[in-house]
Amino acid sequence: MKIAIPSTLGVLVPGLLWTASATAAADAGGKVEYKIGGVGRESASEMKAARDQYPLAMTFAESIDGKAAYTTDVAVRIRDSNNDEMVETKADGPLMLVDLPAGRYRISAERDGKPIEREVEIASGDRRQMLFEFPSDETSHSIRPNDMTTRLPKPEH
Template identity: 45%
Template sequence: MNTSHKPSRLAGALAAGCLAFATLSAVAQNLPALPPVQQQGQVEFLTGGFGADESNAIKAASSQYPLALTFSSTQGGAYVANVKVRITDARGNTVLDTTGGPYVLVKLPAGRYKVSATFNGKEQTRQLSVPRSGTARAGFTWNT
């Protein structure tokens, strides 16, 4: 009897069951879905957060991402989107180049990064260290 396919079928069935359970649990609790996870090269990220439900969901998920960015305005602390985000590694290689906000969560390996964020033609940069565990957080605020 050939049993070589049983482990992969079992793993697939378990994964599908877990996903279905998580989805049903979220629906039953009226939890908002996170924005879709995107991928650029080796980097996974998500962006969004307008509206209280999505904003709360992203905040809750931020601890699962090594880098969390937040974009806002000095005008009443309003959040802003359409922020051009460019992240480069210690060697100057671009690891993420996207537009988003008001929140951007990024899965990056531990290390030093330069984050450039541009809103309405005004660029800000930060040098950040992404830890091996935990989350590095940075907020960018523009005078609008």
């Protein structure tokens, strides 16, 4: 599923504004809780409010004619520094919030046979935002560099 947005990618990441319905789940091993956004105006507010409670926010997009379009059906796997699987799921929405403990992680995201792998380190109290932009068959744009991780300010309590 693709949801076209009328902004450039630079606006997409900082704002994290989208329409989404949310599904919450815990990985089969019960190690990590996560929330995935889908489609629906009411849940957009819910996902935006919940973002501050999760150390990692991931956005899945596809580059079409130089513009970002949210995308779904992304296979996501997160492994810790010991190569233990923390999460394995299919994201049926353009946003995934993950409650990871402090540590170093390797994240694999794959859509339509196009894999993207990234590493991220999360310190205690950190909030990280990552963009996974997949190339579209409709465009010749390449995947952006792996430095698409943003450290967000710590929430004030």
